[in-house]
Amino acid sequence: MPNDVAVEHSDSVTPRVKLAIRRVTKDYDGFKAVDDVSLEIRQGEIFALLGASGCGKSTLLRMLAGFETPTEGEIYLDGTLINRMPAHERPINMMFQSYALFPHMSVEQNIAFGLKYDRLAKPAIRDKVQEVLGLVRMTDYAKRKPHQLSGGQQQRVALARSLAKEPKLLLLDEPMGALDKKLRTQMQLEIVDIIEEVGVTCVMVTHDQEEAMTMASRVGIMDAGVIRQVGPPHEVYEQPNCRMTAEFIGSVNIFEGTLAVDEADHVEIASPALALPLRIGHGITGSLGMALAVAVRPEKIRVSREAPAQPHNAARGKVVDIAYLGSHSILHIALPGDKVVIASVANTDRSVAGDDAERFTWNDEVHISWSEHAGVVLTS
Amino acid sequence: MGWGRRLVTATPYLWLLLFFLAPFIIVIKISFAETLIAQPPFSDLAQYVDDVLTINLNLFNYIDLYEYDLYLTGYLSSLKIAAIATGICLLVGYPVAYAISRLPEHSRNLALMLVILPSWTSFLIRIYAWIGLLKENGLINNALVGIGIIDEPLVLLHTPFAVYLGIVYAYLPFMILPIYTNLVKHDHRLLEAAADLGASPVGAFFKITLPLSVGGIIAGSMLVFIPAVGEFVIPELLGGPDTLMIGKLLWNEFFNARNWPGASAVAVVMLVLLIVPITIFQRYQAREMEEAQRG
Numbered sequence: 227m228p229n230d231v232a233v234e235h236s237d238s239v240t241p242r243v244k245l246a247i248r249r250v251t252k253d254y255d256g257f258k259a260v261d262d263v264s265l266e267i268r269q270g271e272i273f274a275l276l277g278a279s280g281c282g283k284s285t286l287l288r289m290l291a292g293f294e295t296p297t298e299g300e301i302y303l304d305g306t307l308i309n310r311m312p313a314h315e316r317p318i319n320m321m322f323q324s325y326a327l328f329p330h331m332s333v334e335q336n337i338a339f340g341l342k343y344d345r346l347a348k349p350a351i352r353d354k355v356q357e358v359l360g361l362v363r364m365t366d367y368a369k370r371k372p373h374q375l376s377g378g379q380q381q382r383v384a385l386a387r388s389l390a391k392e393p394k395l396l397l398l399d400e401p402m403g404a405l406d407k408k409l410r411t412q413m414q415l416e417i418v419d420i421i422e423e424v425g426v427t428c429v430m431v432t433h434d435q436e437e438a439m440t441m442a443s444r445v446g447i448m449d450a451g452v453i454r455q456v457g458p459p460h461e462v463y464e465q466p467n468c469r470m471t472a473e474f475i476g477s478v479n480i481f482e483g484t485l486a487v488d489e490a491d492h493v494e495i496a497s498p499a500l501a502l503p504l505r506i507g508h509g510i511t512g513s514l515g516m517a518l519a520v521a522v523r524p525e526k527i528r529v530s531r532e533a534p535a536q537p538h539n540a541a542r543g544k545v546v547d548i549a550y551l552g553s554h555s556i557l558h559i560a561l562p563g564d565k566v567v568i569a570s571v572a573n574t575d576r577s578v579a580g581d582d583a584e585r586f587t588w589n590d591e592v593h594i595s596w597s598e599h600a601g602v603v604l605t606s
Numbered sequence: 607m608g609w610g611r612r613l614v615t616a617t618p619y620l621w622l623l624l625f626f627l628a629p630f631i632i633v634i635k636i637s638f639a640e641t642l643i644a645q646p647p648f649s650d651l652a653q654y655v656d657d658v659l660t661i662n663l664n665l666f667n668y669i670d671l672y673e674y675d676l677y678l679t680g681y682l683s684s685l686k687i688a689a690i691a692t693g694i695c696l697l698v699g700y701p702v703a704y705a706i707s708r709l710p711e712h713s714r715n716l717a718l719m720l721v722i723l724p725s726w727t728s729f730l731i732r733i734y735a736w737i738g739l740l741k742e743n744g745l746i747n748n749a750l751v752g753i754g755i756i757d758e759p760l761v762l763l764h765t766p767f768a769v770y771l772g773i774v775y776a777y778l779p780f781m782i783l784p785i786y787t788n789l790v791k792h793d794h795r796l797l798e799a800a801a802d803l804g805a806s807p808v809g810a811f812f813k814i815t816l817p818l819s820v821g822g823i824i825a826g827s828m829l830v831f832i833p834a835v836g837e838f839v840i841p842e843l844l845g846g847p848d849t850l851m852i853g854k855l856l857w858n859e860f861f862n863a864r865n866w867p868g869a870s871a872v873a874v875v876m877l878v879l880l881i882v883p884i885t886i887f888q889r890y891q892a893r894e895m896e897e898a899q900r901g
Contacts, residue, residue: 293798313801326799330817343804
């Protein structure tokens with residue numbers, strides 16, 4: 227079994243597989259926290275496992291770190307099976323949620339902790355500590371104790387500690403979980419810069435889609451122990467492969483209906499929520515009358531006072547709610563059949579004068595429409 | 607501050623004043639008096655005769671403590687016995703506290719209950735029970751002879767061994783509880799972090815768990831050491847004539863020699879000796895409280 231794992235050393239086109247997860251299951255007395263998950267993480271990428279709490283992402287991460295053993299399946303690091311390797315022998319380091327810095331040790335001692343187990347000489351340890359402290363810009367705080375540091379500083383130390391041993395794989399567990407929103411955005415980019423500078427392969431776990439999409443080069447959406455979709459952030463956002471993914475990432479309007487017109491270059495779907503048919507500008511594999519759903523993102527919906535000319539992908543409705551978010555506003559538009567559609571309107575103009583800068587308000591009668599390339603057909 | 611709040615704040619201080627400070631001042635006073643064959647058996651420090659106030663401070667009780675080797679040996683022997691017993695309590699109590707802190711949450715209280723439960727019986731009765739166990743034809747000797755491990759009964763009772771056994775037995779809960787309280791608060795993720803960085807479970811224990819539980823170790827050690835130094839019942843009942851402890855000397859001085867001033871001086875010096883460990887204990891407790899508040 228281990229021999230048929232294709233670790234692509236020779237293939238120069240595909241990036242090298244660093245970590246291979248093969249059909250891994252974690253069973254807790256009949257409850258499958260992780261259910262038959264297979265995943266390949268490439269050399270040098272930042273991969274985010276994204277999902278709600280309890281979806282199994284943390285269990286999967288803990289199996290990578292060695293704190294849990296898979297019930298079934300194999301985990302390979304650089305082609306070596308590491309299922310049974312204890313945590314302290316794995317060349318994998320983790321930045322813990324809320325950091326788990328050793329409270330009785332200074333920043334320096336925290337970072338040097340792991341290096342001592344690498345049998346490095348004292349001067350080498352000192353140099354390495356200085357190097358990673360410089361990397362996270364915490365050189366001036368070497369002698370401080372963790373409780374004397376702010377949340378952001380503690381995070382830098384935690385990152386430095388997990389990078390000091392030059393792990394083959396870096397794990398981040400809810401890296402921004404303990405920071406306030408403002409600091410979060412700043413640290414997200416900073417951590418990505420540091421990780422890319424070091425060039426370490428990284429798997430992170432988060433429930434925050436913004437965080438996953440900002441930091442990761444690829445995202446895996448997890449739900450009920452299963453990975454639903456894997457892809458770059460724009461792909462999982464623009465081309466969700468199932469309803470769960472579409473609804474989990476960002477907000478979305480879902481129209482349920484049946485396949486009414488099935489042509490090679492377009493299809494039409496009849497939805498009870500809409501008077502006009504939904505048109506999708508490409509063919510799909512399916513049969514007439516089959517039930518499916520169409521997902522349309524709020525920012526893809528045009529809101530206007532005049533009726534659009536197109537005979538599909540349009541409806542008339544009434545504004546029932548407005549959330550003003552500064553850069554844009556979220557309109558809740560009730561259609562005649564009581565379906566409420568969410569549309570995002572950019573607030574491009576400061577002035578309220580002029581037709582095209584006109585703001586919508588409560589109880590306005592409006593028309594919504596979207597192009598035939600805006601919707602995504604979901605069959606599951 | 608309102609009256610009610612003042613009263614609430616003052617109550618513990620009044621309690622300490624009335625039941626600790628006042629008796630201690632009386633003991634100090636007696637320690638400077640002279641022995642009399644009277645009721646009470648000591649002289650008054652202050653006498654007011656013919657409009658003249660005379661105060662007689664008698665320092666001989668303290669000088670006696672210095673001059674007679676018996677007392678010095680008694681103090682040193684008490685400190686030694688208390689220190690060794692504290693060490694044994696730590697060696698036995700730490701693993702117990704550690705094991706309890708690692709139990710599933712619902713079993714912990716049961717285990718703690720088992721630790722505390724014996725204390726619900728009278729201390730005196732429990733020490734008496736050891737006599738029954740340790741004596742020449744007691745339970746232990748009879749059992750060992752019965753099995754055939756030994757031919758002759760062992761001399762267990764009235765030995766230093768019995769004194770150590772008694773102290774360790776009686777004070778073990780005071781070692782276990784503070785260490786448990788400390789260990790149970792530890793963040794298990796610190797151990798995971800240590801493992802993640804390459805520490806084996808044993809290594810992680812010595813580098814993370816043990817240093818972080820020093821507060822509990824000191825609290826437990828002081829709670830055992832301080833009362834053990836002045837212990838009277840255990841050396842009296844389980845110890846032999848060669849077991850010299852200051853509590854026993856004090857008792858003899860008070861009740862056999864009826865030398866109240868001398869006994870008071872013994873007590874005052876013992877308290878002064880104990881100020882050092884008590885101060886250490888207080889300091890660590892304050893630090894623990896601070897850390898607990900900081901989270």
